[in-house]
Amino acid sequence: MTDVLSAEESTSSSDGPWAVETHDLTKRFGKRTAVNGVDLLVPRGCAFGYLGPNGAGKTTLIRVLLGLTHADAGTMKLLGHSVPRHRDIALARVGAIVDEPRFHQHLTGRQNLQILAAAREPAAAGRIEAALDRVGILHRANDKVAKYSMGMRQRLGVAACLLGDPHLLILDEPMNGLDPAGMADMREMIRSLVAEGRTVVLSSHLLDEIERTCDAVAIVDQGRIIRQGPIDALLAGSNLEVEIDCDSPETAGSLLIQNTYQAKVTVVEDGLHISLPVGTARDVVAEINRVLVTGGVSIYRLQENRASLESWFLEVTSRLGESE
Ligand SMILES: Nc1ncnc2c1ncn2[C@@H]1O[C@H](COP(=O)(O)OP(=O)(O)OP(=O)(O)O)[C@@H](O)[C@H]1O
Numbered sequence: 399m400t401d402v403l404s405a406e407e408s409t410s411s412s413d414g415p416w417a418v419e420t421h422d423l424t425k426r427f428g429k430r431t432a433v434n435g436v437d438l439l440v441p442r443g444c445a446f447g448y449l450g451p452n453g454a455g456k457t458t459l460i461r462v463l464l465g466l467t468h469a470d471a472g473t474m475k476l477l478g479h480s481v482p483r484h485r486d487i488a489l490a491r492v493g494a495i496v497d498e499p500r501f502h503q504h505l506t507g508r509q510n511l512q513i514l515a516a517a518r519e520p521a522a523a524g525r526i527e528a529a530l531d532r533v534g535i536l537h538r539a540n541d542k543v544a545k546y547s548m549g550m551r552q553r554l555g556v557a558a559c560l561l562g563d564p565h566l567l568i569l570d571e572p573m574n575g576l577d578p579a580g581m582a583d584m585r586e587m588i589r590s591l592v593a594e595g596r597t598v599v600l601s602s603h604l605l606d607e608i609e610r611t612c613d614a615v616a617i618v619d620q621g622r623i624i625r626q627g628p629i630d631a632l633l634a635g636s637n638l639e640v641e642i643d644c645d646s647p648e649t650a651g652s653l654l655i656q657n658t659y660q661a662k663v664t665v666v667e668d669g670l671h672i673s674l675p676v677g678t679a680r681d682v683v684a685e686i687n688r689v690l691v692t693g694g695v696s697i698y699r700l701q702e703n704r705a706s707l708e709s710w711f712l713e714v715t716s717r718l719g720e721s722e
């Protein structure tokens with residue numbers, strides 16, 4: 399009877415809306431709770447960032463999801479399949495890189511993939527060349543991995559994931575150790591995987607990378623999810639900061655004193671810092687620009703502060719840190 403139920407569940411539940419779904423997931427190491435009552439909902443077909451500072455519990459969550467360590471409490475589903483109960487069915491379509499990908503250094507990239515493919519379904523061997531091509535290392539496939547750069551190893555890691563034609567990829571800190579060009583490549587690769595309809599969950603402590611790469615995010619601190627949702631929606635919930643460099647900050651400040659958009663204006667040495675309330679439309683930024691230029695101020699730089707989400711993120715995480 400259990401088998402019949404399993405088969406039904408494995409087919410009927412595999413196409414729900416969530417690629418990852420956890421409820422009250424908890425993992426403790428002695429007195430330390432590394433994953434603390436996590437309710438995570440990752441929609442299918444997006445790039446999803448699991449964002450948190452060092453020690454927030456990102457790797458531990460991923461290890462729990464993959465069954466590399468057991469949860470102390472809670473439930474989870476991958477691609478609609480309950481794990482650990484249907485772990486094998488679920489993981490057949492999950493590709494993951496946890497920590498740094500490990501390969502046989504004395505073998506070539508292609509040989510490493512051949513070994514990994516042999517351990518998977520028969521179709522995996524047929525995906526090797528396409529996977530190497532896909533991640534841009536086909537031309538180095540006959541070099542020993544020992545000669546690969548960090549970025550090439552990361553790429554080979556992604557190629558290894560692709561051997562299983564994954565619907566879900568889980569990448570722990572995929573940008574770690576990469577130079578800016580390598581990060582840009584990785585970002586592009588992740589976006590192209592999502593464009594094919596796959597779901598990519600990546601962890602990072604770099605807000606900027608998550609913002610650039612992901613559609614949605616969960617912000618985690620000390621094992622707890624503080625916020626999650628589409629990045630646009632989270633941004634809409636934070637202040638809009640504007641930095642302006644101009645020739646006469648005092649004049650500029652006075653021009654904005656009687657503004658109607660509830661701006662908090664601070665005059666600094668070479669310009670203004672302006673903080674606008676949650677939900678302010680971007681048109682207001684254009685209006686501020688107009689007012690200043692019309693008032694005879696020369697503007698050298700005007701920037702909607704991308705750090706606004708960052709400062710908000712830091713504020714939230716540090717506040718929680720203090721209360722512990
Ligand atoms: N095997 C373990 N035994 C004991 N404690 C552990 C173990 N693994 C992780 N921890 C603790 O759990 C907490 C979360 O660690 P984890 O590695 O998941 O964080 P992280 O968010 O991945 O951090 P980082 O950004 O540094 O990779 C930390 O306090 C860590 O010390």
Ligand SMILES: [Mg+2]
Nearest residue numbers: 456457458570
């Ligand atoms: Mg980690």
